[in-house]
Amino acid sequence: MPEGRPDETDLVRRLASGERAAFEQVYRQHNASLIRVAAGIVGSRAVAEEMAQDTWVAVLRNISGFEGRSSLAGWIFTILVNRARSRARRDGRMVPLDAGTSDDGLSGAFDGHGHWATPPDLWEEVTPERILAGRDVISHVAAAIDGLPAGQRAVLILRAQEGLDAAEVCAILDLTEGNMRVLLHRARTAVRAALAQLM
Amino acid sequence: MMTCKEVTERASALIDGEVGLWERLQIQLHLAICKGCARFVSQMRVTRMLTETALPPLLPDSTESARIDAILTELRTRPTDG
Numbered sequence: 001m002p003e004g005r006p007d008e009t010d011l012v013r014r015l016a017s018g019e020r021a022a023f024e025q026v027y028r029q030h031n032a033s034l035i036r037v038a039a040g041i042v043g044s045r046a047v048a049e050e051m052a053q054d055t056w057v058a059v060l061r062n063i064s065g066f067e068g069r070s071s072l073a074g075w076i077f078t079i080l081v082n083r084a085r086s087r088a089r090r091d092g093r094m095v096p097l098d099a100g101t102s103d104d105g106l107s108g109a110f111d112g113h114g115h116w117a118t119p120p121d122l123w124e125e126v127t128p129e130r131i132l133a134g135r136d137v138i139s140h141v142a143a144a145i146d147g148l149p150a151g152q153r154a155v156l157i158l159r160a161q162e163g164l165d166a167a168e169v170c171a172i173l174d175l176t177e178g179n180m181r182v183l184l185h186r187a188r189t190a191v192r193a194a195l196a197q198l199m
Numbered sequence: 200m201m202t203c204k205e206v207t208e209r210a211s212a213l214i215d216g217e218v219g220l221w222e223r224l225q226i227q228l229h230l231a232i233c234k235g236c237a238r239f240v241s242q243m244r245v246t247r248m249l250t251e252t253a254l255p256p257l258l259p260d261s262t263e264s265a266r267i268d269a270i271l272t273e274l275r276t277r278p279t280d281g
Binding site: 020023024027028031032035036053056057060061104106109110113114115116119120121122123137138139141142145156160161163181184185187188189191192195196 | 202203204205207208210211212217233234235236238239242243245246247249250251252253254255256257258263266267269270271273274
């Protein structure tokens with residue numbers, strides 16, 4: 001087990017023994033993220049929910065073969081992404097997850113010398129109290145994430161929501177580390193722009 | 200001297216602690232004199248923190264419970280794919 005990764009041996013053993021509480025814990029921890037990542041790839045929330053459901057069945061069927069070479073979450077998301085990609089191919093959807101040629105949405109913000117044409121407004125409303133108490137802010141973040149292109153959405157969810165390390169995210173999504181960092185930056189820039197509308 | 204565009208392009212790497220010492224010094228020098236970039240980097244930090252906060256559930260709790268039941272039932276009734 002790599003240094004810094006929590007020991008999941010007991011949880012995996014409980015899952016393999018069919019303990020409902022263990023499954024419920026893992027399911028509730030990851031299911032929303034599974035649906036969000038799959039929805040970006042398959043382009044449909046309903047199909048994404050189906051993919052997540054199929055993934056859980058596959059996870060429980062194969063948990064005894066889980067060897068801990070990745071984190072449990074990393075293994076679960078690998079199953080999901082592979083299934084979602086197969087489904088997207090079957091449905092004739094081409095969904096590249098890499099950064100491609102899109103920019104970070106800021107190119108119009110600068111003048112010809114690379115200086116701000118219009119500097120960002122101050123976010124006066126962003127106080128720790130509002131962030132913690134304001135479900136409206138978090139709902140806005142969720143909507144912004146759900147509107148991201150598939151690759152940006154997957155990287156942001158796997159890194160920020162699931163806390164997976166960079167190497168695992170690259171392996172799951174078949175990305176280079178540089179590409180993954182570009183996607184993460186663009187995702188955050190897009191979410192920042194969405195928040196700026198709210199502030 | 201880095202431009203504002205260059206600083207914003209490195210904002211994510213900066214807040215993730217992934218820029219080297221020399222580049223970090225260049226960015227900090229820029230941020231000390233550029234209010235727009237200082238604001239942008241600060242907003243990217245807030246954004247990172249918010250994206251790491253647990254998002255609202257996608258499905259009602261009763262739907263989640265029903266789906267957990269459905270998965271466990273499928274495993275019992277169809278133990279393998281074949």
